[in-house]
Amino acid sequence: MSSSKVKAHKVHLLIEEIPTIEQMKKSFLELYDGWKCPSCGLEDETFDHVWTCDEHRSLLLKIKNNTIDLLLSLLFEYNPDITDYSALLTLNIWTINTDPDNFTFVDLIKGFIPLELTQILNLWIPRKQLLLVIIEIRQYIYEQTFKEIWIRRCSFIKEFERSLGITKKKKLTLKNFRPFNNILNSDRELEYKFDALDSIRNNIYFGKNIIEFYSNLTS
Numbered sequence: 001m002s003s004s005k006v007k008a009h010k011v012h013l014l015i016e017e018i019p020t021i022e023q024m025k026k027s028f029l030e031l032y033d034g035w036k037c038p039s040c041g042l043e044d045e046t047f048d049h050v051w052t053c054d055e056h057r058s059l060l061l062k063i064k065n066n067t068i069d070l071l072l073s074l075l076f077e078y079n080p081d082i083t084d085y086s087a088l089l090t091l092n093i094w095t096i097n098t099d100p101d102n103f104t105f106v107d108l109i110k111g112f113i114p115l116e117l118t119q120i121l122n123l124w125i126p127r128k129q130l131l132l133v134i135i136e137i138r139q140y141i142y143e144q145t146f147k148e149i150w151i152r153r154c155s156f157i158k159e160f161e162r163s164l165g166i167t168k169k170k171k172l173t174l175k176n177f178r179p180f181n182n183i184l185n186s187d188r189e190l191e192y193k194f195d196a197l198d199s200i201r202n203n204i205y206f207g208k209n210i211i212e213f214y215s216n217l218t219s
């Protein structure tokens, strides 16, 4: 994949706009109406669901554990004197769920680097190495979740659509001509968006976990 495509995908992750089924309903409601998550077949496939779906849980646990292993080995490389990693390992970022009040592993998948993480690393290694560690960790999470979860899911959907005779051309003829918000009762979705904004606002106002940086990390 070209670097511009990788960058575009990272930005879409950051703003939660990867083409999930729920996202596709906004453009092709007639086609995807009633479709559920292609992995579990039970829940609506929203952005958060992709990463919290029960069917992906064991894979995500593996990716999370490998991320921790990689992080610890990098830290050891830069500072072999660290004896107690508990401050790092007890952070909420290692939980695989979504939480409006705390950054979780799903936020790391989006590309967010919580301040609480950089603050801890800052105690142990110099800033230059800290940046290298963050970039490597972020890239690792991106590659693993993209390859193991998202690409697999997309291949499955592609095959499934082909079996139903759904082609690109057919999709275009079924594109919604009215805005999605007029078609669906979107109260729930609006509520969700406000919740998400509130949580970011709270994090910024009350300084719990401010997103310290993300520029340079998307390229």
Ligand SMILES: [Zn+2]
Pocket: 037, 038, 039, 040, 041, 042, 043, 049, 053, 054, 055
């Ligand atoms: Zn699912």
